Amino acid sequence: MKIDRGEVERVARLARLKVTEEDAERLTGQLNSILSYMDKLNELDTSGIEPMAHALPLQTPFREDRAGESLDPDEALANAPLRQGAFFVVPKVF
Numbered sequence: 126m127k128i129d130r131g132e133v134e135r136v137a138r139l140a141r142l143k144v145t146e147e148d149a150e151r152l153t154g155q156l157n158s159i160l161s162y163m164d165k166l167n168e169l170d171t172s173g174i175e176p177m178a179h180a181l182p183l184q185t186p187f188r189e190d191r192a193g194e195s196l197d198p199d200e201a202l203a204n205a206p207l208r209q210g211a212f213f214v215v216p217k218v219f
Contacts, residue, residue: 128156 130153137144137152144152198211207214 128153128160 130149133149133153133156134144137149202208202211202213205213
């Protein structure tokens with residue numbers, strides 16, 4: 126699969142990125158290099174290989190999920206800069 130410069134400009138427009146002529150040319154080359162490498166990887170026989178989520182064999186330590194004591198609302202809100210009843214008051218997010 127080959128990406129042309131028009132496709133790079135279209136994706137940049139969709140992502141609302143301002144891309145110069147020079148950047149569009151450079152990105153076209155870089156994306157095509159990535160895609161040709163992926164084509165090369167697709168040629169490999171991976172039928173006997175299990176999928177993995179990480180390149181290194183990591184073990185996630187799990188613990189038993191148990192219900193415990195809850196904090197008293199006054200204790201939980203003791204250091205809150207602003208509070209309203211039993212709730213934190215935070216700035217509005219737009």
